[in-house]
Amino acid sequence: MASFTPNDLRRTMTGLRWPVRLTWGGMLAEQVVQAFWPLMTVCLIVLAALMLGVQDSVLVEVVWVAMVVTGLAGLGALYYAARHFRVPTRDAAMARLDESMPGRPIQALLDDQAIGDDDTASIAVWRAHKARMADRAAQAQAVPGDLRVSRRDPYALRFVAVLFFAVALIFGSIWRVGSVADMAPGGTALASGPVWEGWAEPPRYTGKPTLYLNDLAEGPLDLPKGTLITVRFYGEVGALTLEESVSGRPAQQVAEGEAAPQADPVQDFTVLETGQIAVQGPGGRVWDVTVLADTAPQVERLGDPEVSALGETRLPFAATDDYGVEAGEARITLDLASVDRRYGLALDPEPREDIVVPLPMPISGSRAEFQENLIENFSEHPWANLPVTISLSVLDAAEQQTMTDPSDLVLPGRRFFDPTAASVIEMRRDLLWARANAPRTAQVLRAVSNLPDDLFRSQTTALRLRDVIKRLEIHARYGVGDEVQQKLADDMWDLAIELEEGVLADALERMRRAQDRLNEAIKNGASKEEIAELMDELRRATEEYLNQLSRQQAQQNEQNGQPQGGESMQMTQDDLQRMMDRIQELMEQGRMAEAEEALRQLQEMMENMRVTQGQQGQGGNNPGQQSMDDLAETLREQQGLSDQAFRDLQEQFNPNAQAGENQGNEGRNGGEGRGQSHEGQNGQGDGNGEQQQPGQGNQQAERGEDGAGGMEQGLADRQQALRDELRRQQGRLPGQGTAEGDAARDALDRAGRAMDDAEEALRNRDLADAIDNQAQAMEALREGMRSLGEAMAQQERERQPGQGAQESDRRANTRDPLGREQGGQGAESTDAPLAMGPDASDRARELLDEIRRRSGEAARPEIERDYLNRLLERF
Incomplete structure (x- = not known):
């Protein structure tokens, strides 16, 4: 057993x-803080008030009262400190250090054995006990002082003083x-001579701070134009003078016996030009x-x-200023x-004022440099679709204005495709152009x-x-006044809208109201019940609108001798219903930003539908339209082949499942329903997802490689037939000799090579490589169709010079009633706005959400959660 000697104690x-000394220091700091915090609070508040110059902004009497109150508060703080401050002793520090360790080892080391001092065994036990206490005392750490005074300062006045x-x-x-010494009778101001103070306050719109001139050394000084300089002199009048050459003020003549203006106690002026400011006299300074x-x-x-379908104009512009633009027009x-x-x-x-429209300014952020869009609709203005000049102007806070040079353009307005509506709008313009046109307007309309x-x-x-x-004829005899002119113009505008839209106007208005209500629900966070009700209302209004549009289109086709297009309109309704289902799903999931974007796309497509419907039946097929239709059919068949190859590739990785029943497998032709029978081996089928007979899926699984190989050979034969069809179409492609036509041929050549590679991969049973080549073929086909469309548009422009067809009209001819790019026969590109179903991007988002959910479950093994986190970091 270890023994403990007096040397060990020493x-x-x-x-x-050192632990005792540091503990003593902490106790001293604790006493100082707890005893002197009122005095420190009073000192910080008084010093902060003096540094901020409060004494210069109030009456002298107020300063004296504040000094008395401060003195009394200081005496009270000193009394508080005298009562509570105690210098800690070394024994107190050792006792606190001893209390911080279990068993109080220091006190145990200083104790003596009370009984058994004549017993050898008892003495040995006592020494062993002291040895253990010595080991424990050797690990002593200094005890920090308790600097908390929250119990004594419940209102946190010390923090207020620190903040001040x-x-x-x-x-x-x-x-x-x-400066407070100058307020005392016979103070330092008289003893040390005159003093001065000065401030430089830049204009507020610059955002620059006010400068205290007493803190600035002599030398160069950069100030914004319009800075206000204020100088105050204290002490003997005339001992300090001010000289400046920055305000542009002429020097004033001083009469004999009068004080110089530069010696006035308070002077202020504005900096307008480069020059010098000098305070002459004791303690004076000079700034350049x-x-x-x-x-x-x-x-x-x-x-x-940019002009929208309904005539809304979007004019982009950019504005800059060194301190920010205030307004513009x-x-x-x-x-x-x-x-x-x-x-x-x-x-x-007739004299008419210019159109003045305020330019939109950024709501938040800097206005020093920004880009915005001026959005207005000038369709109802008499100058719509007439040549005008436009100039933009901006104004800054210094009232400086800049205006661009006038530029020529045709004032955008809504276009009317119905001939009668266009006639009414033209007569409306003539009536607003001059009242004298009223008789002619009535005659033309009759x-x-x-x-x-x-x-x-x-x-x-x-x-x-x-x-x-009738009203035009009546007022034409007795004169058309201002109110009558405007009332007739409003009625003619409403009449033209009704002629253009027909019975669609009411249905369109109901659909717009439903869209607006749904948009408000998205912004305000509606409940699921409200979302369902609003979506039902939107569905009913959209269905009614589409039915009206279909009937009106059928009437126009019948008048023009064109075939009916009811089937394509039915497909359009199905697409819209799927899109609205997607909007409701996004809202119920709380993804309001995506739902709002989808609703915006729906609104745009509805607006495009009205314009496209008005354009239908106004012209025959463009040259090469048959080629475009054939290419669209080829693209659709290639898409079907690629889908079927992808389904077969899925089933290779899940041989125990029935064919066509993998997760996400929706049939070989991508239609609704499930099962391999969506489309037969030769691509035939009704697409209705007919169910297999019991056991048929197992029989297909048992066929193994032989069945799969036969299926792939069938796909290869179909791919070869599709390649031959594309080669036939290339032989009669229009646009030869033009840049667009050559680009279309090059793209179709690439598509043909990709089809050849896909066929070879299918015969080698390499489905993954075949799918990649088929994707390249489809992309090349789309590019060829785009180039072919440009070639056809170029030929149309050359064949019909002077028609003034705008780019928006040419694009509208290649869009379906929803504004989507199409190739013909109802073919849609895969990047159409309605492609919002459960596609690859949605599936990827769902997988990512599932990975995030699983990585946050603490019950899962650590190894699995590490793997999931690595996946999140990668993707």
């Missing part, structure tokens, strides 16, 4: 020297503390001021205006010299409506036009 106590002092350090100056000029704002158009002026002055425009126009039964779809529309004509 060594142990020596080792405790921090603000004074940032925004105040230590030099202001001395350089004015930072405020440059004028700049604005420019970023391109031609666009001014549109009629270019009378460029107007075709014929028919109703032959008369001189001629247009000569045979109403052959022109109007409803008797109500014919009666409305007849009423407009």
Whole structure:
């Protein structure tokens, strides 16, 4: 058993020297903080107030009262400190250190054996006990002081004082503390001479801080133009003077016996030019001021205006300014010299003010440099579709304005495809152009409506036009006033809309209201019940609108001798229903941003449908349309082949399942339902997902490689036949000799080579390689169709010069009623806006969400969660 000697005790106590000293220091700090916190709080508050210059902003009497209150508070704080402050002793520090260790080993080392001091065994036990206590004391660590005073300061006044002092350090100056001495009778101001203070306050819109001139050394000084300089002199009048050459003020003549203006106690002026500011006298300084000029704002158009289907104009622009643009406007002026002055425009126009539209400014963020879009609809203005000049102007906070040079353009407006509606709109424009056109307007409209039964779809529309004509004729005799002119123009606009949209107007309005309500529900976070109700309302309104559109389109086709297109319209309704189901699913999952984007796409497609419906039946097939249709059919068949190869590849990795029943397998032709029988081996089938006979799937699984090989050989034969068909189509492709036509041929050549590679891969039973080559073939086919469409559009422009067809019209000819790119026979590109079903991107998102969920489950093994986290880091 270890023994413990007096030497061991001395060594142990020596080792405790620094822990005891550090503990004593902590106890001293604890006493200082707990006793002097009121005094420190008073000192910080007073010092912060003086640094911020509060004494210079109030009356002298208030300063004296504050000094008395401060003195009393200081005395109270000193009394509090005297009562609570005690210098800690070494024994107290050792006792605190001893209490921090179990068993209080220091006290045990200092104790003596009370009984059994004549027993050898008892003495040995006692020494062993001390040895253990010595080992424990050797591990002593200094005890930190308790600096918390929350019980004594329940209102946290010390933190308020610290915050006040921090603000004074940032925004105040230590030099202001001395100004309080000037307020005392016979203070230092008279003893040390005159003093001065100065401030430089830049304009608020610059965002620059106010400068305290007393803190600035002599030398160069950069100040924004318009900075306000304020200087105050204290002490003997005339002892300090101010000289400056930055304000542009002329020097004032001083009469004999009068004080110089530069010696006034308070002076302020504005910096307008580069020069010098000098305080002459004791403690004076000189600054060489350089004015930072405020440059004028700049604005420019970023391109031609974009026009939506309903005439809404989007004009992009960019604006810059060194301190930020305050406001801006666009001014549109009629270019009378460029107007075709014929028919109703032959008369001189009535005076009309320019169109002034405010430019949109960023709601948040910096206005020093930004890009925005001016969005307006000028369709109802008399200058719509007429040549105008537009100029943009911006204004900054310094009232500097910059205006762009006027640029020429045709004021965008809504286009009317119905001939009668276009006639009414033209007559409306003539009436607004000049009141003297009223008799001619009535005459033309009466001629247009000569045979109403052959022109109007409803008797109500014919009666409305007849009423407009009658009122025009009446007012033409007695004069058309301003109110009558505007009322007739409004009625003619409503009539044209009804003629253009027919019975679609009411259905369209109901659909718009349903879309607006659903959009508000997305923004406000509606419940599932509200979402379901709003989606049902939108479905009913959309279905009614599509039915009306289908009937109107059928009537137009019948009048033009064109075949009916009911089947394609039915497909359009199915696509819309799937898209609305997707919107409801996204909202119920809480993915409001994606739902809002999908609803926006739906609204755009509905607007495009109206314009496209108005364009149908106005022209025959373009040259090469048959080639475009054939290529679209080839693309569709290639897509079906690729889908079937992908299903077969899935079933290779799941041989025990029935054919066509893998997860996500929706049939070989991608249709609804499940099972291999969606499309037969030769690609035949009804696509309705007929069910297999019992045991048929197992028989297919048992066929093994032989059955799979025969299936792949069948796919290879179909691929070869498709390649031969593409070669035949290449032989009669239009657009030869043009850049677009050559590009289409090159793309189809690439598609043919990819088909050859896919066929070879299928015969080698390499489905993965075949799918890659088929994807390349489809992409090349799409590129060839795009190039072919451009070649056809170019030929159309060359064949019909001077028609002024816009790019938006040419694009509309290659879009379906929903505004999607199509090839013909209803073929859609895979990147159409309605391709929002359970595709690869949705599946990938679902898998990623599932990985995140599993990685957050603590019950899973650590190895599995590490693997899932690595997957998240990678993808």
